[in-house]
Amino acid sequence: MVVQSKHFLNTPPSLVLDSLQGLCAINTHLALDPTHRVVYLADQDRSKVALLCGGGSGHEPSHSGFVGQGALTAAVCGNVFASPSAGQVRRAIDLIDNEKGTVIIVKYDRQYRYVRVAHRLHRNYTGDVLNFGLAKEQYAARYPEKADRVKFLIVGDDVAVGRTQGNIVGRRGLAGVCLVYKIAGALAQRGASVHEVYNIAQYVSSRLGTIGVALDHCHVPGTAVPDTHLGTNEVEIGLGIHNESGHSRISPVPPLNELIPTLLNMITSTTDKERSFVPFKNDGTDRVALLVNNLGGLSELELGGVVAEVRRALDKSGIKIMRLLSGSFMTSLNMPGFSITMLLLPAPNETGTPSDDLILSLLDDSTNTPGWKWSSRSAPKPPSAPSLPTATHGKAWSAALKANDVDQFNSAVERACRALISAEPEITRMDNIAGDGDCGLTLKGGATAVLEALRNNSVSGDDVLGSVITISRLAEDAMGGTSGALYSIFFSALAQALAKSSSETATQEVWCAALEAALARLYTYTRARPPSRTLVDPLTAFVAALPSGLEAAVKAAADAAEGTKDMEAKAGRSAYVDSTQLKAERVADPGAWGVKVVVEALVR
Structure with a gap:
């Protein structure tokens, strides 16, 4: 150490x-x-x-x-x-x-x-x-x-x-x-x-x-750094x-x-x-x-x-x-x-x-010594479990929306989560240079929570709409911070758009329309627009290219994430960092790289 x-x-x-x-x-x-x-x-x-x-x-x-x-x-x-x-x-x-x-x-x-x-x-x-x-x-x-x-x-x-x-x-x-x-x-x-x-x-x-x-x-x-630590x-x-x-x-x-x-x-x-x-x-x-x-x-x-x-x-x-x-x-x-x-x-x-x-x-007894820390003048109270209000509502949607291929949907979600977890060290390295160092851990926390939800069937291709709502909640709870809020808003908007679909199956057309609506809603909460050196860059590229097919959308998102390496930051964490250092080291935006990792895992 x-x-x-x-x-x-x-x-x-x-x-x-x-x-x-x-x-x-x-x-x-x-x-x-x-x-x-x-x-x-x-x-x-x-x-x-x-x-x-x-x-x-x-x-x-x-x-x-x-x-x-x-x-x-x-x-x-x-x-x-x-x-x-x-x-x-x-x-x-x-x-x-x-x-x-x-x-x-x-x-x-x-x-x-x-x-x-x-x-x-x-x-x-x-x-x-x-x-x-x-x-x-x-x-x-x-x-x-x-x-x-x-x-x-x-x-x-x-x-x-x-x-x-x-x-x-x-x-x-x-x-x-x-x-x-x-x-x-x-x-x-x-x-x-x-x-x-x-x-x-x-x-x-x-x-x-x-x-x-x-x-x-x-x-x-004033002393030399020892080597016996x-x-x-x-x-x-x-x-x-x-x-x-x-x-x-x-x-x-x-x-x-x-x-x-x-x-x-x-x-x-x-x-x-x-x-x-x-x-x-x-x-x-x-x-x-x-x-x-x-x-x-x-x-x-x-x-x-x-x-x-x-x-x-x-x-x-x-x-x-x-x-x-x-x-x-x-x-x-x-x-x-x-x-x-x-x-x-x-x-x-x-x-x-x-x-x-x-x-x-x-x-x-009171004292004015600067080193004495505040303390309660009583014994700690016994720990008590918080009282939670009883839920009085059921599902917020009426009809189930099923994936075209349930097993394929589930395996794609699992691949994306595991890919994010594996990429945490690299994303953390990027964010230590381009931000505050927590992006990798934040994404890993969200991915870990979704994996657990997948294991207990809270996320499943049998109920796409319910899965998207669950992912939105997990993004808020397990990720937190700016990234968690952005992901939660995006998935909440995506759920709203999916709920309006009259289809019983989540086809490519359903996904394209819902993703486009979710991106438009996300834009109302952030000023970032491509090219901005943020996660918005690959996300926008993915949504725009999806009508041409999943592989084309994944390539567009990956290219957009790679492009952030040579881009002047207009928004997000990198806007506060010396751009010459980022360009010299060709560090991609960590949030954009996270989107790239997710979408690339979808087609493996």
């Missing part, structure tokens, strides 16, 4: 500071110490406990994006994937000095190298822990009277690293730390003591489990947010309904002695706050699908989701992947712990 290795920046060394300046420009309640790269609250309430965090950059919105009322008071930012220095941290502690104390929260960073043949060789990366800890100790030495008012917490929530492998160094910190920021910050905002804030942060940290998965590693600006059909489970290799790789990439249960089991299992870190009961009484985190390069469309599948899997396992958060919280630059975090809430009968109502209310 090819990783995205190009970036918009001035220079790689200036990127972090430029980004922080942009963050503070957008969020005027934040201030920046550019020398030490510390983002902090400009108007801090010094009668309340302060929260400090930080680490290497490249995980945005963490950490700087969580500075605000009800979360962090300040964040210290190192270079990409590199810890800030102790001097930077000391400056941050001074900036947020207050009357009640400070809680420093640091995620545990750990990297290891994966030797796939034999065993894992690992090396520790504890820069954040050492530098933040050093700054804390230096502060305590300088102000001994304040030593007990500065608390230090290390968060590790990764379940990919087993107990044996991580025996001394501990678990890595991943997206779960963001929940610690929010809950501890909200309690501090309510006026709690430094001990109360620290204790709840520590409790939440002990109840977190996170697992990540990605299709590839990320690219660090995943294959085109490979996924990695348990990789770290600094490009560390993961727990395992799987090929081919499984569907979500197979992948998600595997990931969740790594968090919730109590029989796996290596990674049973969180005390789930798995008896139907467990309740969690769920965070589905975008690692930086996943589309919102895919992330929504991940959320839905995680929710289905947890519902099936009996784990109740009390809060659901989703979005970019802890990224790894442009890594195409996601992580799942679960915070196990205390059981109603647990003693000596914060109540679940308190934890949930702290999650729900």
Whole structure:
């Protein structure tokens, strides 16, 4: 898989500071110490406990994006994937000095190298822990009277690293730390003591489990493009947010309904002695706050699908989701992947712990941190099936219209569909140059739906009119977009024209008249006229030549589609593309090529 290795920046060394300046420009309640790269609250309430965090950059919105009322008071930012220095941290502690104390929260960073043949060789990366800890100790030495008012917490929530492998160094910190920021910050905002804030942060940290998965590693600006990335059909489970290799790789990439249960089991299992870190009961009484985190390069469309599948899997396992958060919280630059975090809430009968109502209310408290995503302040509602109105009408036509040769009609439809499906890669290649890249998949979706309708007799030569109406509906539902609308309009108009025929058989004369009427109706919805470099070109040529015979019509349509290679676009997707590039590469219009594929299949 090819990783995205190009970036918009001035220079790689200036990127972090430029980004922080942009963050503070957008969020005027934040201030920046550019020398030490510390983002902090400009108007801090010094009668309340302060929260400090930080680490290497490249995980945005963490950490700087969580500075605000009800979360962090300040964040210290190192270079990409590199810890800030102790001097930077000391400056941050001074900036947020207050009357009640400070809680420093640091995620545990750990990297290891994966030797796939034999065993894992690992090396520790504890820069954040050492530098933040050093700054804390230096502060305590300088102000001994304040030593007990500065608390230090290390968060590790990764379940990919087993107990044996991580025996001394501990678990890595991943997206779960963001929940610690929010809950501890909200309690501090309510006026709690430094001990109360620290204790709840520590409790939440002990109840977190996170697992990540990605299709590839990320690219660090200013570095060479590595050649050790995943294959085109490979996924990695348990990789770290600094490009560390993961727990395992799987090929081919499984569907979500197979992948998600595997990931969740790594968090919730109590029989796996290596990674049973969180005390789930798995008896139907467990309740969690769920965070589905975008690692930086996943589309919102895919992330929504991940959320839905995680929710289905947890519902099936009996784990109740009390809060659901989703979005970019802890990224790894442009890594195409996601992580799942679960915070196990205390059981109603647990003693000596914060109540679940308190934890949930702290999650729900309002905050002005730019990185905190909107979430519903309630548990997700149970999924319900949509109620559909009962159909009260029958067929919209009275007489059946039969094909001249039913078997020939059915086989022609099947050939056309299979030809479109086979042509998808080539049409997609054309559309990547001449349009937005989706034409091949759109046509394939429509063809696949028609094939299924052919199998269940919803499309058949025994009922030509009903088949055309079905194809019109499938074009709308399965294709969508502009192409789907155009095809649906055309086939709807074709059905109207066929319904007016007094013949019981769909002869060539019936088809010629109906197609001519359908094309005229299509013209009322598009300005495209031949030559236009659109699907209208071969469609018009086909209809015009059909009275001379099917083979003549197919040749005319094919010639018209070929002609779009050297044509100036007047309408459609190609009108927005540089015509010199299209002519130089002699790329046909993808929609026109799709019509060519269909009609050529009719005569094979």
